[in-house]
Structure formats: C-alpha cells, structure tokens
Amino acid sequence: MSTSTLFSQELWQVRQVTNQAQNHAMDNNQNFSPDDAWIVYDTRPNEGGIGENAIIEKVNVANGKTEVIYKTKNADKHGPGVGAVSYHPKKNEVVFIHGLPPTSQENPYAMHRRLGKIVNESTKKAYWMDSRDIDAPFTAGALRGGTHRHQWSGDGDWLGYTYNDALMYELEEKTGDTYNLRTVGVSARNIKSPKISASTGENFQGEWYSVLVVKVVPNPRPGSGEISKAYSDWWVGEKGYQKPNGSWQRARAFLGDLVTSKGENLTEVFLVDVPEDISVEGDEGPLAGTSTTMPMPPAGATVRRLTFTEGNKYPGVTTEFRHWVTSSMDGAFLSYLAKDNEGIDQVFVIPVNGGTPKQVSFHTSPVQSTVRWHPKKREFAYVCNNQVYVNRVDAAMNPGKSIAVSEVFETAPFAINYSNDGNKIAFNKDVEGRVQIFVAERP
DSSP: OOHHHHEEEOOOEEEEOOOSSSOOBOTTSOOBOTTSSEEEEEOOSSTTOGGGOOEEEEEETTTOOEEEEEEOSSOBTTBOOEEEEEEOSSSSEEEEEEEOSSOOSSSOOBTTBEEEEEEETTTOOEEESBOBOOSSSOOTTOBSEEEEEEEEOTTSSEEEEEEEEHHHHHHHHHHOSSOOOOEEEEEEEEEEOOOOOOSSTTOBOOSEEEEEOSOOOSSOOTTSOOOSEEEEEEEOTTTOEEOTTSOEEOEEEEEEEEEOTTSOEEEEEEEEEOOSOTTSBOTTSOTTOOSSSOOOOBTTOOEEEOOOOTTSSSOSOOOSSOOOOEEOTTSSEEEEEEEOTTSOEEEEEEETTOOOOEEOOOOSSOBOSOOEEOSSSSEEEEEETTEEEEEEBOTTOOBOOEEEOSOOOSSOOEEEEEOTTSSEEEEEEEETTEEEEEEEEOO
C-alpha cells in the first residue's frame, strides 16, 4: 500500500488563543464549555506542578479574553493546589483536583491528599464532590485519599477518576511493604454522600457518593489476570456500551498492570462495568475498606480484560509516555497505543464487546498523543510527526485515510480535545517556554 493511499493533507485554520506569560494546561480533559465558547485550563508552573497552582481559568475562544473561575486561599509551594479541570457536558459547571487545605511542609499536596471540587458558574456555588473519611469506623460512600483527573460521564451525573489511598500510603511508609496502589473510582451525583465525622482536619464532607470499582493487589499471581495498578481510565461511550442482548451498560475502560504466566510485567486494556446502584457491597469486602485494606468494589462492578498481547512481537500497551485508553462516543470501540511489528507506537482499536484489536494508524514515526474521538461520529484525532491528524473507522474498524489537519510544528502538540460540535480541535503547545492553547477549526 503506497503512502499516498494512507495519508493526505487538509489543513484546518489554526490560531493561537492564549498569549499570556503563564501556562494554560488542559491535561487531556473535556475543556470546551457546553456552548464551545470557552476553554478551561489550569495555570500550573510545570507539568507536575498542580500542588503549586492556585488558579483555574477559562479563555474565550473567539476573542482570547480570560476569566478566573476559582482561586485557592493561602496558596504556597506546599499547596493546597488545584488543576486538571474539566467542563460538564451540558452545564456551566467544572470539576478539578483540589489539594486538602490547609497544607504545610509536613502535610503538602500529594496524590493521597486531594479531592474533587465542583464549581457551578451560574450559581457561584463551590463544593467538595467526594467525601473523605480517614477515621475508623470508615464510611461507605466516602473515600480515604486522593481522587485525580475527574471525568464527567456523557449525562454529567457521574464522575470517574484515578485514586490513591491515604491509609495505604501510611501503612506502606510504616511497614516498607507495598500497599499504596493506584486504582479507579467513580462517584454518582444522584446518590447522596453519607454524613462524615469531622473529628480531624483531614476529613471533608462531599455531596456525591463515591466508591472504587477495580480491586488491585500488590503482587499479582502470574497468569491470573490480577491487577496491581489501574489507571489512564475513560468512560465508555456517551451512555455506555450496548451489549449483544441490546441492553446498555455504563462502564469505564482503563489500563491495568499484570504479570504474565511467564512472570513478566505487562500492561493491557481492561473494562469495568459500573452498576447503577454503587451503594451495594460486593463479595470482595466492605465499600469503606479497613485499616489494612483498600475500599472494595460494589456488587456488579465486573472487570473484563480486552487485550491479550503476550504473543505479540512487542507485547503490551505503550507505557513509554503517559496516554489514556479512550472510547468512541457510541461506545462501540476503545482506542489505545501499542507498538506495531516495526516497534513504532501506533493507534489500535478494539471492540468493547471483545474481539481482535486492529491497527488503524500506519506512520513511520511514533504516534505522540492520546487518541480523542469526535463527539458524534467515529472520527478520531491524534498527534504524530508534530502534526494533528484525523481519521475514521467503519463498523468493521477499517480505517480511512489519515488526514493531517495542521502543519508540522517545531514542538509536538499535546492534550488535544474536540469541541462539543466536533468542528474544532483544541491543543496545547509550548511557545517560548510557556504552554499555550491553540484551536484548529474545520473548514
């Protein structure tokens, strides 16, 4: 197959939206407001600097005007820290990471010391999304640590995130054994969070009911499919995926680390079904956890492994740089990055109901970003060769022609995301040492 058959160029209009001498980090979130008039971001000083950041802002896509949505009080180098902000799909409401206040040198911003905060721009109300309770007896519906990179469901009534547990962090520090494992959780708006005891300044009352949905273990048995780390998670579809029997199932896809039957570490693609009622305790143990165990998943949170790549020339999912498994908006397909037979990172797609993955990009240099899907059709965007590309797949996962919609930049675009109408793609790019926001508009 010739190169001309695989690729073409159809340049969209690209313009820089921000110019201020600060960073404007979108962090692979849902950054467009519901009407696509604004893009939301944080102003962290560097990629890992959420703990030092005090401000959540938005920029008007048309005129570049910026507005502060939220600013923390008493911010310093130890925190509290805010970042990784995301817009509700239908309301002028944002969610973001917020470190626990107050902070100090002894208790700074950390993975296990953060919550989700929601700000309603219409009512100006700001509140904690998830509850935090680190005092025994622990509380079902509350968590004990740090929720991170919160993602709205298609209807805006759920949030998914990664999680680290404060009690497990402390137990690992005390014993030297492995307890501090990352996993995946969800919160439901329509299930009221339980009342939390405020016996310490480390407990916080949230409004949504929160649980973990994936059990992780420190030492997976070889070949068992047990998971030691669950991360890079994403909602499946706008309303879940359709099962073979025609019913719809809410679910979250994620990357999971396991150990093969040969004793080798490997990262694969998984999916967990999320039950509508997450308040029912499952067979693994209490939703609230114990002083020596993580909170356990609710009944019906069924995990399914989708990729089995041990026999590939280059097994596993790409882990050389951070990327997320993502879903087409109809819930039919998941996308991820893996190496082809030449050892080059490419886009692969797999059916959510199970099947054989299919390679859908064929570049001679590695794909450089998470794949993002169009909000209404099976079109997806990604970055390769410092350019933004779009392509499509049909019902059989056959790809079309990859189209370069931007020029080749000096530095690679990152954190790409579609507008809600699908006619724009926003992305971050470094400009003279600052992270700026650009928008590519479809002709």
